[in-house]
Amino acid sequence: MEPGDYELVRVANGAWTVRSRRDGETFHPVVGPVEEAQALYVRQLDLASRALETPGEFVVWDVGLGAAANVLTALRALEDTPARIRVESFDHTLAPLAFARSEHERLGYFGGYLGAVDALLERGESSWTRGRSEVTWRAHVGDFPDWLQSPETGRVPLPHAVLWDAYSPARNPAMWTLPTFRALRRLMPDGHRCALATYSRSTLLRVTLLLAGFWVGAGSATGEKEETTVAATDPAWVSAPLGKAWLERARRSTSGEPMAEPSYRQLPPSLATLQALERHPQFTPKDPCDPSDKLFAGDGMDMA
Numbered sequence: 001m002e003p004g005d006y007e008l009v010r011v012a013n014g015a016w017t018v019r020s021r022r023d024g025e026t027f028h029p030v031v032g033p034v035e036e037a038q039a040l041y042v043r044q045l046d047l048a049s050r051a052l053e054t055p056g057e058f059v060v061w062d063v064g065l066g067a068a069a070n071v072l073t074a075l076r077a078l079e080d081t082p083a084r085i086r087v088e089s090f091d092h093t094l095a096p097l098a099f100a101r102s103e104h105e106r107l108g109y110f111g112g113y114l115g116a117v118d119a120l121l122e123r124g125e126s127s128w129t130r131g132r133s134e135v136t137w138r139a140h141v142g143d144f145p146d147w148l149q150s151p152e153t154g155r156v157p158l159p160h161a162v163l164w165d166a167y168s169p170a171r172n173p174a175m176w177t178l179p180t181f182r183a184l185r186r187l188m189p190d191g192h193r194c195a196l197a198t199y200s201r202s203t204l205l206r207v208t209l210l211l212a213g214f215w216v217g218a219g220s221a222t223g224e225k226e227e228t229t230v231a232a233t234d235p236a237w238v239s240a241p242l243g244k245a246w247l248e249r250a251r252r253s254t255s256g257e258p259m260a261e262p263s264y265r266q267l268p269p270s271l272a273t274l275q276a277l278e279r280h281p282q283f284t285p286k287d288p289c290d291p292s293d294k295l296f297a298g299d300g301m302d303m304a
């Protein structure tokens, strides 16, 4: 970390958050880190009930560890849940976490977790029992889209919840391409339940998630955004699925074509994209007699 790469900024509701000067991005603008993480991930992904229902470990992938606001807010929310929680955090740098650790008093969300953060920064791993939860937390440092395409994925338990918090697609396109989300979806076998939440509600993102093979729905407001996005491997975990009205708008969108490359641009959806959307089981009445009617990135949704 270069001195001055990160700074603290105060958002509209008075909370402090981290800003990357180099990337020109504020981590949790408007409502600040804790409120955003609670609305976007803790409540929307129903972390406590799903952790309770999941046999064995409940696995959370924290994509874009950054200053650890999301993950620490989630862990705090799970303290009273009698469950084994595993968090796998990903980032290509631990510098924002080290910076945030040094500013923990003003940031205010580290309470009780300084030891865990120090262990993560020193050893890349930390485990503890707190309240009724048993936690293992690991950090993976490297380029996440590259890692997703590597055999290393086989060494990490598959997620039940994904907190997707990259910088914006314009600033950070590699994290929002169709190959990236397809690689994520393909890791999950039939029957594996996983839901992902993210702050964007853009047509570009939603089309990308659908073409990657997820079921996709409108997510709740966060204070900053009036709507966000939830994607899941199981339609039961999408409470407000996108429907025909959204599909109609996507058809006319000027930015509905997924990015195949990590280079930001906006294009209307191509004919192939529109046809793939039409075939998505989310928009097609299901034939209960057709055993091939299943949604999986490796099957019918795999449009080159």
Ligand SMILES: C[S@@+](CC[C@H](N)C(=O)[O-])C[C@H]1O[C@@H](n2cnc3c(N)ncnc32)[C@H](O)[C@@H]1O
Binding pocket: 026, 027, 033, 063, 064, 065, 066, 067, 068, 069, 070, 071, 090, 091, 092, 093, 096, 142, 143, 144, 145, 165, 166, 167, 172, 174, 175
């Ligand atoms: C908005 S910040 C995350 C904030 C964080 N979730 C928190 O709660 O404090 C986005 C993070 O994504 C990371 N990032 C961006 N591109 C990445 C990539 N290609 N691979 C891994 N991490 C990446 C950045 O280093 C940054 O820490």
